[in-house]
Amino acid sequence: MTTAGAGAPGAASDDARPGSGPSRRSLLRLGAAAAGGAAAALAGRGAWDAAAAAPAPAPVAADAAGRVTVPFRGARQAGVATPQPAFVALVALDLVAGADRDAVTRLMRIWTDDVERLMAGRPGLADTEPELAQVPAALTVTVAWGPGVFTAAGIEDRRPSWLAPLPAFAVDRLEDRWCGGDLLLQVCADDQVTVAHAVRVLTKEARTFAGVRWVQRGFRNSPGTVAPGTTARNLMGQVDGTRNVDPDVEPHLVWQVDDAGPWVRDGSSVVVRRIAMDLDTWDELDRVGRENAVGRRLADGAPLTGAHEHDEPDLDARDALGFTVISDAAHIRRARTDDPTHRFLRRGYSYDDTPAAGALSDSGLLFVAFQADPVAQLVPVQERLAEADLMNLWTTPVGSAVFAVLPGAREGEVLGQALLV
Ligand code: HEM
Known part of the structure; x- marks a missing residue:
């Protein structure tokens, strides 16, 4: 992790400023309109107008913890082996009916761009609240695909063999409202405002292609409240997380480490279980x-x-x-x-x-x-x-x-790119 001058003058994105980025924005909006129809295009237009009218965000006097950024670019996505921030929003989305490979590709392009910006402490492309992006607070966004993406994109042959609901267990009392999903965003940060803003930007940008299925919000101790290195306690009061896998020591347990496996190299899988x-x-x-x-x-x-x-x-x-x-x-x-x-x-x-x-x-x-x-x-x-x-x-x-965690996006790449070409 590094600390960046999110609160320093010039740290905010040029693209959120009037007159400085409309052509890029328009391109994305046109893509969204083509895939999603007039209603969605109008909604997108509204956001564009609001963004274009927004004044340049005033620098905030961010504290050190607020300025921490986690690199977005790399072979593997952040939010897995990177330190665990205090707050999470797990957001599952379902693709809209008729979404195809083109729609998935466009969505990945938009999310790649916005996630990179937000993790760096810069506003999303059509961010209507650009000031809120100035406190990255160790924000990570991890993008994963459920089985539905492989079907919609016509790439069933690339779907990892394990990507399916877990078998039923005798203890399960599963409720539909907390199960499944075509896509997952795991949004983590040390500040709840940062998490809420990132979720809002990313779900708003996705709405032509996908709608929210469920959101689950969680927390651990806030930064500065317990000594660094302290194992967290759960709400039963137990120290929880003592014996765990260290992804730096045993990467093969967490990542697909070669090209021989059922999933792509540097990808992973995530299981989300809500346990009352x-x-x-x-x-x-x-x-x-x-x-x-x-x-x-x-x-x-x-x-x-x-x-x-x-x-x-x-x-x-x-x-x-x-x-x-x-x-x-x-x-x-x-x-x-x-x-x-x-x-x-x-x-x-x-x-x-x-x-x-x-x-x-x-x-x-x-x-x-x-x-x-x-x-x-x-x-x-x-x-x-x-x-x-x-x-x-x-x-x-x-x-x-269960979701398949995409490999990371290296410089110039789009998330999921290798799977969609
Ligand atoms: C509400 C549900 C659960 C609670 C409150 C809970 C709590 C705990 C606690 C307090 C520990 C001991 C400290 C530690 O080593 O982290 C622990 C260990 C562990 N838990 Fe859970 N757990 C829950 C569910 C699960 C589930 C669903 C799984 C797996 C499917 C799981 C897998 C493990 C494993 C692998 C360990 C480490 C065991 C060892 O090697 O010593 N836990 N859990």
Whole structure:
């Protein structure tokens, strides 16, 4: 990550300024109009007029955390192996009826351009609130495709074999409103305003081609509130994220690292599971019960057989009565197998939404996992957890979706380009 002068004079995009970028904007708008018809073109025109009329954004006195930028260009997309910012919006979209390869190509062109701008702290091409782009706050936007894109673009032969809904698990209580999608935008930043603005720009620019299917917003501790390197806690109070894959050490677990696999080199896959927590019944459990459910202590995340968070759990250790110290159904025992390939990068967020009438809360975990192949790596683990895991008493998967993460766009490239030509 680098810090850029997002708040410095001249950091804002020239293209958002009156008279400086209409020809590029018009080109994109014309493309959108051709694909989407008159109504969408009018909507786009409105945005263009607003952007053209907007004054140059005044520099903001951004603080250091607000000026952090993550590079967009590269072999791999940001938002997977890059540090995890505090806030996320996961946005699934569905292509409009009749969208074809041309529509997908145009959409990727628009998103590539806008994502590059926004991640650099510059307004999107037709940004109607250009001032909001001046605080990139480590913004990353990761673009992924669901199965529908491959069908619409007529490139089924390039669809990775694993790109399909996960098999049904006994614990699932899935609701349609949190499942599936043709496209995914994972928008992360250390500032919620930045996330909201990026989502607005990217969904607005996409509307001729795709409409929003669902949005899931999540959070972790805000920057500066806990010491750097502290493992996050989820809303059950557990230290969550201790034992995870390091993509720099084991890149093959996260990325397609060669040309031989089912997906393209430097691509990945993302599984998004919305897992509701029943915090009311969790409240009824004492501390010992809570620690047994996971197999780790609440105070510091250390395994029940160890003294420090990163101590290796001793799964064979027994207490004076001969019982295993870490329960046979403890989450950490069930979440691992003897196969070292049954591992993936967990990059989840908490959610805390409006409760249903009469309920106290609607909270849970946006379980987000990146891996080269979800069927080979994640499904065996999820099967074990569905079979037995004390945590199942308080957690319920209510949403599930799988997407293929595109490789990155190198200089001059458009996201997904190699797949669409
Ligand atoms: C609301 C649901 C869940 C909660 C609250 C939860 C919480 C936790 C906690 C507290 C830990 C121990 C600390 C750590 O190593 O990170 C952990 C570990 C782990 N969890 Fe979960 N988890 C949930 C769902 C899942 C799901 C759905 C999967 C996989 C499909 C999963 C896979 C793992 C793995 C692989 C580990 C590391 C196990 C190890 O090697 O020690 N978890 N989880």
